[in-house]
Each structure stands twice: as structure tokens, then as C-alpha cells.
Amino acid sequence: MKFKIFFALLSIMFLISVDGVINFKNKIAIKPANATTKVNQSPVGRIIEADGKVFLKRHNWSEYYPVFVGTELYAKDRIKLTSQANLRAICYANWKTWNVPKNTISQTIDGCLQAKSQCIETPDGCVPFDATRGINQVAITDKIPYLISPRHTLLLPDKPLILAWNPVPDATRYSVIIKSPSEYIWETEVSENQVLYSGKIPLKTGVRYTVIIHSDTEVSSIDEESPFSKQDDLGIGFAVMSQSQQQEIIAKSEELTQKLDGEGRVLTLAEFYQQKRLNVEAIAILKSFIESGNSTSAIYQMLGEIYQQIQLPQLAKDYYLQSAKLIGVDDVGGKAEVEAALGEVYATLGSKEDAIYWLNLAYNRYEKLGESERGKELKSLVEKLN
Structure with a gap:
């Protein structure tokens, strides 16, 4: 019964819409003025x-x-x-x-x-895939066990499913549930902030699954205030690809792997996975590259973009900051992009001073480049924050 009540509350929360600047418990979610960018500008x-x-x-x-x-x-x-x-x-x-x-x-x-370019149906119409990096923003708090992975993603059917979420302060036990729109699939209880799905009940293709985490501190992942469910059919959840789709993905990824190498291969595969909505795979290959001792601004920036897109601003911020440290002084356009993204992410986290600082940096660089329209957008965001 407790879970049914939570689901009722969740459905009410999903009715919240994002328009311009919204305050969620003193945190700010910004929708850039170019949210309706035309597909041919992707x-x-x-x-x-x-x-x-x-x-x-x-x-x-x-x-x-x-x-x-x-x-x-x-x-x-x-x-x-x-x-x-x-x-x-x-x-x-x-x-x-x-x-x-x-x-x-x-x-x-x-x-x-x-x-x-692929586009995503939103309340603003069909928005290009890359444009959603700036508008899919949500205020979340570290006091709830919000889902980190698999989040807003398709999954390959033959891979183990590891569920991971934000560790809640003082929590010692978590109840974890996987649910389809019609039934509860699986439930377990653990002490860590991740768990491997047992796989006793095979997950079906074409079904959006939702992961719910309750902690023994009486908070739940469905306490997350998010309009994300309106962005497309995945919402915060996940779905499993068909075997035929997986074969196509594997064939193309093997082809790209054979003809590319190094950072170029990683960036290309991550982009390919992301455009196929395989965010879990995109994140995994980028992180693996970093763990192998490779640190480049482009890799960190792409991780920031993915986490921003799937509405995990705290993680996006961390990767954008790493990108900002590594980016070359001559890369004016790249610096402007990362600084603008940091400004938007800090705004969603409620850090107004930090947001204004990074937005102003980006504004100055766009003015130097001659991108006056983008500069006006950022100036407008700064004015809304003041």
C-alpha cells in the first residue's frame, strides 16, 4: 500500500512543467532560450x-x-x-x-x-537530440536515493544489469524495486548503494521499467522532483533493446572500433551509443578511457553532457570542471561551451554566484567569437539569476 501511495504522488509530480526559470526548494532550473533549435542546426x-x-x-x-x-x-x-x-x-x-x-x-x-538528426518530443515540440543537453535539467538533493544507473537509457539484452543510486547520509538499508507499468518485477534489500539484478524474471523488450529505491531513513527515489517523464518514452527509467537491434549495434560498433583508435574511437563510439540512447554504454566507454590513464577535456566534457542530459547535475558539474581544467587556452569555442554548461548546471544546483561567474565567462568568450545571439541568451540567464 505504501508503494501505491508513492506511485500516486509520483504521477502528480510528473505533471510539473518547466518553463523558463523554476524554483524547486530554492534551486533553479534554467531552460535556455534556444530550446527550440531547428533540427538542421544540430x-x-x-x-x-x-x-x-x-x-x-x-x-x-x-x-x-x-x-x-x-x-x-x-x-x-x-x-x-x-x-x-x-x-x-x-x-x-x-x-x-x-x-x-x-x-x-x-x-x-x-x-x-x-x-x-534525431529529435525528442517535448512540451516545446521536437527538440534536436543535442539541444536537450541544456534543457533537461532538474533540481535533486543528495538526501534522497535518486537513481544514477540505469537512468534514461536503453540496455543491451545480454549484459548484466547493475542498479546504482545516490548513497543517502545515515542510511544503512535500501529496499530496491523494479517495476513495469503493470506489475512488480523484482524486489530486494541491500546495505550498499548498488545491486546486481538477479535476472530470475527476464526483462521484456519494448517495456519501460522503473527502479524505485527506499532507504531506512524514510526517503525514496520517487521523492525526486522531475519533469523528465515528459521528455520521451524512457523518462527516468530504462528499456531493453531487442536482439535484432543489439546485433546492429554490435556490428556497427565493431566496424568503428576497427577503423579508429585512441581518443577518436572512444568519442565516436560514445556518440554512437548516445544517439542510439544507450547512455549506459556511452558512459562506460568514456569512464574506461579515463581509468586507463587518459585525461582529455573532450572526454570529460562528453561525460558532463550525458549526465546533464539525464538530469544528474551534480555529476555533470564534476566532469565539466575537469574539462575546464584541461582545455587548452587557444580553444576559445570549447572554453565557451564548457563555461556555459557549468553556468547552467550550477544554476540547477542553486549556486547562483557560481552560475553567474561561469555564465559571464562564457558570455565574454561568445562576444569575442562574434556569437552575439548566444551571448544574449547567456546575458538573459544572468539577469534572471540576479
Whole structure:
């Protein structure tokens, strides 16, 4: 009966909508002004190898600036290489690589046919996949056992399912439940903040499952205040891919693995997994790269973007800060992106001074680049916070 009451409360909470700036217990969730970005303004590729002097100019930049591995490319971007430089990009439309010609100015759309970007149905309409990184924000507190993994993701059917959540202060026991829309699937009790699903009842494809965690401190994961369920069919939960889908994923990932290496391979596979909504797989390959002793700003930034997208701002903040420390001084565009993301994440966490600090840094860089529209958006966010 207790669980049914919680589910009733949860359904009421999901009716909360996000519009502009919302206060959740003195925390702020910001929706950027460009939430309805057109699909044709989504990235069409990413730089995966760069050697020598490589310069890029976006359609609204005032001049060319150096770019580096990890930079995403848009259809109207122009790229310039010196005779000693080499640049390789991965194209999202077909997952093929593009070697950018030397001693000439190339336009991204000439090398990467513009992808038909996936979009997500939201209250604002069909928003491009990458644009949701800035709007899927939610205020959560460390005092509840909110779900960390698997969160807002598809899962490959043949892999073990490990459930992980935020450890609650003073909690010694957790009751963990997996539920489908029609029935309870599994329940167990543990003392740690993660558990392996027994698999006694096979999970079905095409079903959204919800994980509920109750602690012995009388708080629950469904106390999380979130409008996330409105973003798409996954919500905070997860679903299992079919065997046929898994075979396609494995075949393509093996192909990418064979033709790429190093950081470029990791970034490409993580992007591929994320676009297939396999956030668990994307996070795993990025973290594995870091654990192997590799630290780059692009890897940390992508982790921050994924955690921001799945509405875990505290984790997103930590990875963005690492990215900000590692990013090169010449990467003006990259610094602007990371600083803007940090401003948005700090705002969701209720840290207004930190949010304003990072947003102002990003504003100054966008003004330097000549991106006045993006600068106006950030200035508007600062004004709302003051």
C-alpha cells in the first residue's frame, strides 16, 4: 500500500512543467532560450584527429579560431588547414570518416552530408537530440536515493544489469524495486548503494521499467522532483533493446572500433551509443578511457553532457570542471561551451554566484567569437539569476 501511495504522488509530480526559470526548494532550473533549435542546426560530425594548425570558423564567428579533437562540427562550419596539418572527422549521417583537404577552405557540409538528426518530443515540440543537453535539467538533493544507473537509457539484452543510486547520509538499508507499468518485477534489500539484478524474471523488450529505491531513513527515489517523464518514452527509467537491434549495434560498433583508435574511437563510439540512447554504454566507454590513464577535456566534457542530459547535475558539474581544467587556452569555442554548461548546471544546483561567474565567462568568450545571439541568451540567464 505504501508503494501505491508513492506511485500516486509520483504521477502528480510528473505533471510539473518547466518553463523558463523554476524554483524547486530554492534551486533553479534554467531552460535556455534556444530550446527550440531547428533540427538542421544540430551537429553533423566531430573532429577525431587533429595534427598541426587547424582552424575553424562558424557561420556567426567573426574570424577563424584554432580547434581541437572533440570539437563538434555544424553544416555551415568552414575549416582551414595548413600544408603540414592533418584533420579527420567522423560524420554522424553515415558514421564514415572525412579527411579534410589541406591548403584550402572546406565547408563541413561538403565532407559530411547533413544528418537527419534525431529529435525528442517535448512540451516545446521536437527538440534536436543535442539541444536537450541544456534543457533537461532538474533540481535533486543528495538526501534522497535518486537513481544514477540505469537512468534514461536503453540496455543491451545480454549484459548484466547493475542498479546504482545516490548513497543517502545515515542510511544503512535500501529496499530496491523494479517495476513495469503493470506489475512488480523484482524486489530486494541491500546495505550498499548498488545491486546486481538477479535476472530470475527476464526483462521484456519494448517495456519501460522503473527502479524505485527506499532507504531506512524514510526517503525514496520517487521523492525526486522531475519533469523528465515528459521528455520521451524512457523518462527516468530504462528499456531493453531487442536482439535484432543489439546485433546492429554490435556490428556497427565493431566496424568503428576497427577503423579508429585512441581518443577518436572512444568519442565516436560514445556518440554512437548516445544517439542510439544507450547512455549506459556511452558512459562506460568514456569512464574506461579515463581509468586507463587518459585525461582529455573532450572526454570529460562528453561525460558532463550525458549526465546533464539525464538530469544528474551534480555529476555533470564534476566532469565539466575537469574539462575546464584541461582545455587548452587557444580553444576559445570549447572554453565557451564548457563555461556555459557549468553556468547552467550550477544554476540547477542553486549556486547562483557560481552560475553567474561561469555564465559571464562564457558570455565574454561568445562576444569575442562574434556569437552575439548566444551571448544574449547567456546575458538573459544572468539577469534572471540576479
